[in-house]
Amino acid sequence: MPSRPIQHQLEDLSRTKFKITLPCEWVFRDKYNDYGIDGEVEIFDKDGKSTGLLFFVQLKATQSANKKLVKTVKFNVDTLNYYRSLPVPVLIARYDATNDCFLTMWAHEIDLFYAIKAQKSISVRFREGSEWEVQDKQNIVFFLEKHRALAKQNLPIPIPTIVTIDKKSTFIINNYTLKGDIINKLAEHNDIIKTTHDHHEALIDILINAEQVIVRVLGDPRCTFQYTPPEDKILLVEEITDLILIGIAGAIAQREMNDLAAKIIFSGNISEKVSRNLNILQLFLPHLLRSSYYDSALKLISSVLQDDKSCILEFITHTCILISLNRTNEKQASAIESFLFNCAEISKTIDKQKYGTNLYNIGNFYRSKHLPRKAIKFYLRARKFQPAYYKQGYFFAELGGLFFHINKFKISASFYKKALEIESKKDWIPLYADALMFCGNYQESLNTLDPYINSEKNCADEWVLKNFFLDNIVNNFKVKSQDRNENLANKLADIRLSEKDELRKKLESSLESDFLCALAWYNIAQNHYREADIYSAAVSFIFSSLLSRTDVEGWVNAVSCLLNIKKHDGLIIHTIKTAYAINRESFRSSLYSRLEESCVDSSSIIDALEAIITTCATDKEDAELRIPDEAGKMNDILGLIKKE
Structure with a gap:
């Protein structure tokens, strides 16, 4: 059994x-x-x-x-x-x-x-x-x-703290006197910490012996410091008290209570001690820069960098800055901008290549702030001092993206082409194709994008739609390339005062001037809709929206049309996901409002659409910070950190 x-x-x-x-x-x-x-x-x-x-x-x-x-x-x-x-x-x-x-x-x-x-x-x-x-x-x-x-970050202030000295440890003064002196010293910070003898009340307990200061939060040993007790009584009390304050700040910072941790560091007169220990400063940096004390943190780091020959702290600081950057906080951005310029000035007379790297990181900061012209200026200055950039594909790809954003499409395409010649990174292929398309090189753009779409299983839905768009221009309209005349195309596409008989001809003439005229495609879509050609209307609304990406109404019109036809070749999923990826909640709310107004029972349709939208990843533009390795290759250390 x-x-x-x-x-x-x-x-x-x-x-x-x-x-x-x-x-x-x-x-x-x-x-x-x-x-x-x-x-x-x-x-x-x-x-x-x-x-x-x-x-x-x-x-x-x-x-x-x-x-x-x-x-x-x-x-x-x-x-x-x-x-x-x-x-x-x-x-x-x-x-x-x-x-x-x-x-x-x-x-x-x-x-x-x-x-x-x-x-x-x-x-x-x-x-x-x-x-x-x-x-x-x-x-x-x-x-x-x-x-x-503690989990709700709802700590009582001052924080109840209990201090215990190991009975087996010996110091230059007896343990009871030492404990009393430490408690008296901590009383200078009674707006943050209060000592207690009640274990039930205490949130933080401090254990001191002759080798360590251990800080526990509800019994959790969050910070442990090794130290050598000074032989002077006053220095001994100051050393242990400073370590207690640093430990409490560190323990609180690990709980993401960054403002309180920074307050302890800067109001507790221990910032100088923190700055003298590179390991401790590195641990605190992300938290200090995410606090409202970031300005004080940057000033502290600037003073340290004057003597930091290894540059390690500078790179770590840049990393923390880019991770912590809040694009909507102009005061923070201004402080960070000043810090980055200060780093560049420090390196200018010491190491020209390091100066070039700092100029690049200033450009990277402006790129993250969506200031492409300023970013371009510092990227181009950077390569004069850091020759390694001439061999880096990402450098040319970043310039390609920046020139694209200021509508310099030919320059953008040339930089993307150079990037791909140096490093055949797949993510740059559709960006290169996009630049070619806006140059008017439709056939070349299709030849670049189509193999990418067919080989990549998880490519962005927007590229699938643009490939569909290019295929229509090249194979249906038989246009391989075009010298785009945007002004004339927009003028012809404005049909508000036109007679009904001349609408179609004006819109066709508009496309002959520029097949990338969003207004022309939008008005063509409306004509198709009036003629009850719903599929053609949907396709034209998609084309219009691809060219005017933030036009929520165009995207909503496209989806509404696709919902009214039985066969749409999977276009509806690509369209919904692209529209949501670009416009997020403004698209979702506008689409659902339209459906609720036009459908008697819209709940089942909305549920189906919601199932598609919830599969969309939240796209975040990752900041990048690059430093040279021993071989001179510039590596993105932010990317390495995220992989870790």
């Missing part, structure tokens, strides 16, 4: 036993399909009302009689990191079947500071007093309430 493994029996027994130990107001729910989680406990008050407080439980059962084995559990480091990432705290409960009791600890209290970098597992030992049955369950409630406040 089949037998059931002992370990499975123990696991079920531990689950039953743990439920019994809970207060009657608490509810345990089994979780069988969650990775590393056996149950969930929800806390209700004495009146049976939910408090909204929850914690997860990971049960570990043993029937060993060896006390050392009972008190030790082995965990995968990845599992512990997973527990720390969860929004709900995880209680590890070790069931000792021999003595019928539980030992417990919170997963986030396990300190991975000493784990070797490549270490896959770690042995964890339960502390004395960790017996679950003797713990006051009200303390669990206090802990969960503080955890919830």
Whole structure:
């Protein structure tokens, strides 16, 4: 007969036993399909009302009689990191079947500071007093309430903090005097921190020994500093106090409370100490630059860069700036702009190639701010000082994009062509084809784009539509190229005062002047619609919208027409996804409003359209920061960071 493994029996027994130990107001729910989680406990008050407080439980059962084995559990480091990432705290409960009791600890209290970098597992030992049955369950409630406040970034200010000095450690003064002096020193920052002796009140606890200052947030060891105690009493107190403040700021910053962290750094008079330690400064940079203290942060970094010969900090700062940049915050942009120019000035007399790199990064900043003419100016200046750019495909591709945005299509096409000659990057092919199309080289554009569309499974829907558009121009209208006359085409396409008999002729003449005249295609679409040729109207509205990408009405008209025909060759999906990718919510709301006005029962249609729209990825223009490697190749370190 089949037998059931002992370990499975123990696991079920531990689950039953743990439920019994809970207060009657608490509810345990089994979780069988969650990775590393056996149950969930929800806390209700004495009146049976939910408090909204929850914690997860990971049960570990043993029937060993060896006390050392009972008190030790082995965990995968990845599992512990997973527990720390969860929004709900995880209680590890070790069931000792021999003595019928539980030992417990919170997963986030396990300190991975000493784990070797490549270490896959770690042995964890339960502390004395960790017996679950003797713990006051009200303390669990206090802990969960503080955890919830921390998760919501709703900290009490000043932050209750408890300071403990290891009794086994010896200093040049006795531990009680040292603790008192540290508390008095911290009192100078009583608008941010208040010391307490009440463990239930404290959100942060500080453990000090002769080698380390450890900062814990609700038991979570967020920051650990190694230090050598000074032999002078005053310096000792200042050193430990500064490390406490830096540790609290770091722990808070890791919780993305960037403004509070920056306030501690800049109002606590520890910014100079932070600036002297490159490793600490690097850790704080992203948070300081995302705070309202970014101006102070940039000034601090500028002072450091005067002596930074390695340039590492400068590159890291540029990275953080581009990641943190808020395009709508002009004050922030102005501060960043000044900082970048300052970096360039510092490097100008030291290293011409580095100066060229800094000029490029200024251009990159302007590109991210959608200021193409300024960006072009600094890109072109950069290559005079940094010859490596002449060998970089991305450099010419970026210039191609910038010249495209200022309607210099021939220059744009030449730069894209040069980029592809240096590096055959697939993403540049449709951009090159687009530039060729706006040059009037329709056949060459189609020859470039069509193979790309046929070979790429996940190409953007806009390129599929443009390929369809080019195919119509070349194969239906038999036009391979054209010297575009935009002004004449727009003049002819304006048919507001034209007689009905001459409309078609004027619109045909408009296309003969410029097949990329959006107004002509829009009016052609309206004519087709009046003549009940709905498919032709839809196609013409698509062409018009491709040429005037932010014309929401044109896109809505195209989709509305396609919804009224049975056969549309998949055009409707490409059209919806392209329109939404370009115009986002303005397209969605306009389309749904149109449908609600024109359809008796529009809900089923809207549901179907919503299913298409929700598959669209949110396109974000990634900032880039490039630095030369040992071979002189310019690598995008932002891209490398994101891959990590």
